[in-house]
């Protein structure tokens with residue numbers, strides 16, 4: 252294992268192992284990437300408020316998320332096509348998540364099918380659903396997720412059409428990825444990745460195999476826009492899924508109090524405050540900045556989670572202090588995956604666990620329920 256002491260180390264190692272086209276797909280955001288930067292900067296504007304001389308000899312960061320026990324308040328956000336980053340992709344992620352005692356949200360666009368992931372998983376899985384055009388396809392995926400044992404259905408509502416990611420366009424990123432001349436030249440320096448790419452399974456969204464056509468490489472967002480995503484979807488579709496899915500339902504991609512209330516009215520149990528890690532619409536507010544008003548509006552009628560820019564244990568604690576029940580991470584675990592497969596994901600989760608534990612101790616709080624708004628100072632503008 253390479254030296255990985257911080258999430259930034261994981262990113263550095265991922266950059267070293269991945270061809271540029273793949274690293275930039277992982278790392279990048281929409282347009283000018285200002286949403287992506289805002290997510291990160293928001294954490295610097297909130298400072299912590301410690302209490303000293305408190306008995307913190309026993310500490311506990313376990314909690315429950317929509318009824319499921321987790322050993323740390325960090326969940327793995329849904330991300331597509333994990334085989335781009337490591338040979339066995341989502342299977343490696345699922346193993347690491349189960350061992351760490353946390354939840355993996357399997358993306359509709361996963362490169363291993365939901366059944367394959369469920370076969371490798373030892374922990375709790377959620378399924379993330381996109382609002383496809385075809386209701387029969389949605390019903391089929393919902394049924395498969397249920398049979399695979401997923402506990403929660405999480406509908407991503409923030410992609411009426413795909414974002415524009417200039418780095419992917421410039422690099423000629425396609426699904427499945429095709430190594431043109433320049434990409435090949437760059438990839439040749441990344442032996443480990445190229446070996447996996449050449450000998451591994453074709454990297455496509457396997458849940459859609461036999462449903463969608465993948466005969467040739469097309470620009471990824473063009474494909475999704477044209478064939479899959481439903482820009483006509485409304486809250487009626489969420490109400491329909493509410494009837495279809497018997498377990499807890501969450502929506503991901505809420506960043507206003509008004510939309511959070513609409514979601515609650517549709518009977519959702521969980522709200523993920525998210526701007527898709529800055530990968531869809533540029534110019535959105537940082538998720539940490541809108542979290543408190545959403546928590547206030549929801550007023551306990553649903554559990555509120557957040558993602559976007561979580562890179563340190565202190566970030567997780569700040570989000571919890573501002574009302575989140577737990578945080579999701581996207582890029583951090585993918586960097587771990589790209590750096591060292593299952594061990595890399597495990598290490599990333601371990602880094603978060605250690606940092607959260609240390610932060611609790613140094614803040615004078617022994618458990619997550621002690622982390623309320625008194626744990627942060629007012630923001631520095």
Ligand SMILES: Cc1cc2nc3c(=O)[nH]c(=O)nc-3n(C[C@H](O)[C@H](O)[C@H](O)COP(=O)(O)O)c2cc1C
Pocket residue numbers: 276277278290328329330331358359360379407503525526527528529530558559560561579580581582583585
């Ligand atoms: C490579 C990549 C693929 C993603 N794929 C999906 C997806 O298929 N479905 C989804 O709801 N969100 C997807 N996301 C967004 C994440 O679920 C999450 O909202 C975001 O990564 C959180 O921000 P962070 O990366 O700063 O932690 C993806 C993010 C990345 C980086």
